Amino acid sequence: MYETTYHRPSSVDEAAALFAKGKEAKYLAGGHTLLPVMKQRLASPSDVIDLGKIKDLVGIEMSGDALTIKAATTYFDILQSADAKKAIPAIVHLTSVLGDPQVRYRGTIGGSIANNDPAADFPAAVLALGATVKTNKRSIAGDGFFKGLFSTALEDGEIITAISFPIPARAGYSKMRHPASRFALTGVFVVKTKAGDVRVAATGASQNGVMRVPAVEAALKANWSAGALDNVTISTDGLLADIHGSSAYRANLIKVMAQRAVTAAG
Amino acid sequence: MGVEGIGASVVRKEDRRFITGRGRYVDDIKIVGLTHAHFVRSPHAHAKIKSIDIAAAKGMPGVVGVLTGQQIVDDKVGNLICGWAITSKDGTGMKMGAWPAMAPEIVRFAGQAVAVVIAETKNQARDAAEAVVVDYEELPVASDIRAAIKPGAPQLHPEAAGNVIYDWTIGEEAATDAAFKAAANVVSLDITNNRLVPNAMEPRAAIAEYNDAEEHFTLYTTSQNPHVARLVLSAFYNIAQEHKLRVVAPDVGGGFGSKIFIYPEEMVALWASKKVNRPVKWTGDRSEAFLTDAHGRDHLTKAEMAFDKDNKVTALRVKTYANLGAYMSLFSSSVPTYLYATLLSGQYNIPNIFAEVISVYTNTTPVDAYRGAGRPEASFVVERLMETAARQLKVDPAELRRKNFITTFPHQTPVIMAYDVGDFGASLDSAMKAIDYAGFPARKAKAKAEGKLRGIGISCYIEACGIAPSKAVGSLGAGVGLWESAEVRVNPVGTIEILTGSHSHGQGHETTFAQLVAGRLGIPISQVSIVHGDTDKVQFGMGTYGSRSAAVGMSAIFKAMEKVEAKAKKIAAHQLEASEADIVIENGEFKVTGTDKSIALPMVALAAYTAHNLPDGMEPGLKEGAFYDPTNFTFPAGAYICEIEVDSGTGKTSFVNFVAADDFGTLINPMIVEGQVHGGLAQGIGQALLEGAVYDSSGQLMTASFMDYTMPRADDLPSFKLSHTTTECPGNPLGVKGCGEAGAIGASAAVINAITDAIGNNKLEMPASPDRVWHAIHG
CATH class of the missing domain: 3.30.365.10 (Aldehyde oxidase/xanthine dehydrogenase, molybdopterin binding domain)
Incomplete structure (x- = not known):
């Protein structure tokens, strides 16, 4: 690791000010990606600004029609949340199959979606549920937030403060774990909204990161059941292929995971 | 005390220190004046080194030395060797290409070391390693068997035409072919046996210390067989003579075979410690383990x-x-x-x-x-x-x-x-x-x-x-015998130290070897200590691999114990004024069978060391060694x-x-x-x-x-x-x-x-x- 300056601000404004002052500053929101690449000397931020101690960024709130999870809330806290379990149990399930206990104690939802790893779990939930990403500057619709591999709509220095999930009629998440990394080899989040719309997002499968799956959405909109997907074909175009899964295998997983997610959603 | 002898599921003696973080691994060892090594490694799988520029690195903060493959060659340090000769079916020997510890001219796998930086801190060494400029000319690559044997494949070593090291056979070809011709059914399979990375929990590490006043080296290293390491380092690599080199393998966190071998990094640390006249430490990280531990x-x-x-x-x-x-x-x-x-x-x-x-x-x-x-x-x-x-x-x-x-x-x-x-x-x-x-x-x-x-x-x-069996493996081309040695030291107070050439890196020898001794003497295993992993303490040994430590290492202890017991019985018989043939060992005592006369082991040991009253002509002391070569x-x-x-x-x-x-x-x-x-x-x-x-x-x-x-x-x-x-x-x-x-x-x-x-x-x-x-x- 190259030398860096570590900061632990107590407010979002202070964090943003530190970022603006730093030459090549980075926010730390869990650190499962940033710290390993720093240790490998593949990243050398001048300043590391830890968002984990900002009280305003931690907590889970329920309103009538939305579950709001503040950005620096850890996965562990989401797992413990009675509100989350009641409002959107699929999110709690997703959290329970994310990483391992050490990761869940330290990792945060904001860190996950800001990083937008193409195999991360939470982007699938944000996209499928049509969540709103709130930042220190604005609100961004989930559909417009993810911009391809490790890329988002966030501007330089912009800080996610919370993610607001509309409470769906039904939702489910099913994930095939990558054998080595335990990220999603493919994970699919299915949602039936209270308005009767169907939204499906897949992670781990596409070369462009998390994506909607229109073929599955159409079939489920016509018939919300696992069996409705039996004859759906997922194109391999644009899907990832590596030593752990061909694109044909991932296309199959999108369908199979969608079916299992629907079954789990009930 | 049979409850702690052979066959008893005794709790492992060594685990107390392991599970309380008190194990002492190479990286835990602190030596005054320690410097740290970081290797410059080839990013290419096959390339010619056109030049290495170390000038900038030498001037970096904390740098003590920057050494290259050419300097290894100039110092006439020997190439790494393979110690088992295989003869091809045409009667020719195996075709071994030269393997210098750091590549002077050609690199042949990604991760091969080409230079090393020695500095006051680990980070300084790493910083300076980044300033070493190596100009490579990439060469065509054969990255698997099929690529290596196809016509026109890149030639890796001039010694091995077509990249074939040997083409060896065993068994009767004609009789086998005839049996296939006469077969009622034939079953056939094409099989890939996948390549694996050992991934011991503890990466390889070395600390080398040179004492110029005594012209003596000490190498602390992650080895399954420290004596073999010393033998090979002294006999083939021209760095230190055997009596001027102590190799210590302290607690070692797993090996699975990968820590049998002599590697470039340990050799370079040893050589460099004399070059810079400072103790040199190298601890591999996980990435280096993936790239350089033998697969x-x-x-x-x-x-x-x-x-x-x-x-x-x-x-x-x-x-x-x-x-x-x-x-x-x-x-x-x-x-x-x-x-x-x-x-x-x-x-x-x-x-x-x-x-x-x-x-x-x-x-x-x-x-x-x-x-x-x-x-x-x-x-x-x-x-x-x-x-x-x-x-x-x-x-x-x-x-x-x-x-x-x-x-x-x-x-x-x-x-x-x-x-x-x-x-x-x-x-x-x-x-x-x-x-x-x-x-x-x-x-x-x-x-x-x-x-x-x-x-x-x-x-x-x-x-x-x-x-x-040493003779058998010798006839098949092995460069070493594969016996084992042991020494049993009974201390004057009756506690026992077993010196063994086996090396425990997870196997639990400190417990199982003690069980053998405890069972034979009827004493608790707490009275027995196992000493291993230090060429200054143990006379010689071939180490631990091939599931050999019980069958060969413990058999050597068994033989040494027989000698100790025979002498102890003589002393006991003399003390008890009984016939040696009547002495039996039970519950830590030497008893005259059929009587209530007995003498406890500590008293026999004390008698051996005070030597006030030993049988005529008997040497003092109670210590015996044995070598065991399996049949x-x-x-x-x-x-x-x-x-x-x-x-x-x-x-x-x-x-x-x-x-x-x-x-x-x-x-x-x-x-x-x-x-x-x-x-x-x-x-x-x-x-x-x-x-x-x-x-x-x-x-x-x-x-x-x-x-x-x-x-x-x-x-x-x-x-x-x-x-x-x-x-x-x-x-x-x-x-x-x-x-x-x-x-x-x-x-x-x-x-x-x-x-x-x-x-x-x-x-x-x-x-x-x-x-x-x-x-x-x-x-």
Whole structure:
């Protein structure tokens, strides 16, 4: 690791000010990606600004029609949340199959979606549920937030403060774990909204990161059941292929995971 | 005190320090004036070094020295060697290319060291290493066996034409061919034995200290065999003479074979400590471990088995290409030859066997012994053939095996090995009972009704352990004898130190070796200490690998104990005014049989050291040594059966049950044996389902971290059901055979046999990842 300056601000404004002052500053929101690449000397931020101690960024709130999870809330806290379990149990399930206990104690939802790893779990939930990403500057619709591999709509220095999930009629998440990394080899989040719309997002499968799956959405909109997907074909175009899964295998997983997610959603 | 002797599941003495963080590994050692080494490594798999510019690095803060491959050559430091000579079928010797500890001219695998920076701190060394400018001219790459042997392949070493190191055969070719011609049925398989990365928990490390006043070196290193390290470093590398080099292998966090060998980094640390006249430390990180620890396996094999009309095996024919990587590591040549092809008879009476093994160079990390070393590959060939044959011949796989089992001993196979004892039917019976083999068809039908694919797979393995009779291995090309030594020191107060040439890096010797001594004398194991891993303390030893420590190392202790006891009995008889023949040892006392007269061990020891009243002519003291050279290999064997279920939607395999019935001969500590089997099974299952080192065509290791290389985790593995069927080994005084490698040798074939049974086709390579299984099912 190259030398860096570590900061632990107590407010979002202070964090943003530190970022603006730093030459090549980075926010730390869990650190499962940033710290390993720093240790490998593949990243050398001048300043590391830890968002984990900002009280305003931690907590889970329920309103009538939305579950709001503040950005620096850890996965562990989401797992413990009675509100989350009641409002959107699929999110709690997703959290329970994310990483391992050490990761869940330290990792945060904001860190996950800001990083937008193409195999991360939470982007699938944000996209499928049509969540709103709130930042220190604005609100961004989930559909417009993810911009391809490790890329988002966030501007330089912009800080996610919370993610607001509309409470769906039904939702489910099913994930095939990558054998080595335990990220999603493919994970699919299915949602039936209270308005009767169907939204499906897949992670781990596409070369462009998390994506909607229109073929599955159409079939489920016509018939919300696992069996409705039996004859759906997922194109391999644009899907990832590596030593752990061909694109044909991932296309199959999108369908199979969608079916299992629907079954789990009930 | 029999409760702590042989056969007792005593809690491991060493665990208190390990689980409280008090272990002392190489990286924990602090020496005044320590400097830190960081290696500059080639990013290319094959390249010519056009120039190395070290000027900028030399001027960086804290830098003590920057050393290059050319300086190693200039200092006449010897090349790394392979210590087992293999002769090709045309009578020529193996073609060993030069392996300098740092490349002066050509790099042949990605990660090979070209220079080293020594600095006051680890970070300064790393900073300066980044300032070393190496100008490479990339050369064409052969990154696997097929690429290395095809016409026009890049030539790695001038010595080895066509990249072939040797083309070696064993067995009778003509008789084997004739048996195939006369066969009623022939079964044939193409097999890939996947390449593995050992991944010991503790990466390799070295601290080298040079004392210029005494011209003496000390090397603290992560070694499974510190004496062999000293021997090789002094005899071949021209760095230090043997009596001027102390090698210490303190607590070592796992080896699995990978810490047998002498590596460039340890050599360079030793050499550099004199160059810079400061103690030099190098601790490898995980990335360096992936790139530079010797890998394991990596075979391509075509295997055929011939059967007569009664389904008796009449012949086995095998052709194997083995990938030895870019350079020949210390014992690499022996692994795909004498440790592999000599086990191809498996547990079966096979009258004719012929095997040809062609070892090749590739632009990859060197390959050498890894847990099982050759024997897992052999077992996999034989047991995959047996299972495939049963399906092809439409007979029960257990019955086909039983029909062909060797049942009379000793049994001379056509491939050198003479099995001394065994009861293969007993192990198979035990495993079949444990898994309810008879009930499997009903379970499979039930699973099918629920939409699941269920399969069962058997593997009846045999291994040659207790490595090894020195004369035998010498005649086969080994550069060393493989005996073991021991010394028993009874202190004046009656406590005991056992000095052994074996080395414990997870095996629990501090407990099991003490159990042997405690049991013989009837004293608690707390009265016995085991000393190992320091060439200044232990006179000599060959170290720990090949499941040899009990069969060879403990047998040496046994012999030394016999000498100690004989002398102690003489002293006791003299003190008790009794006949030596009447003295028996019980509960830590020397008793005159049939009387109530006795003298306790501490009093005998004290008498030996005060020497006030010893028998006439007896030397004072109570300390004896022994060397033990085994008369034969030992042959642990067993039957593993696993039952699995495959999710046809994802291709994921789940275990329903895994049973292991092993015959290890006498068990010293059944709990430790169980742990050894669990670890071995984890690695065997890891090879079958999870692990695989993959290079791309440019020779870059694609699986160079745990993000891509799938190490087995607890939730990947079932709860194992173990049992033991024991035939005592007649070849050593303890009747032990060895247990360290069995799981890794037997498990992989059982898993692949079960999955191929479940999915109904045989086209499946290891690791049987969900992706591969799904493709095997769905095309």
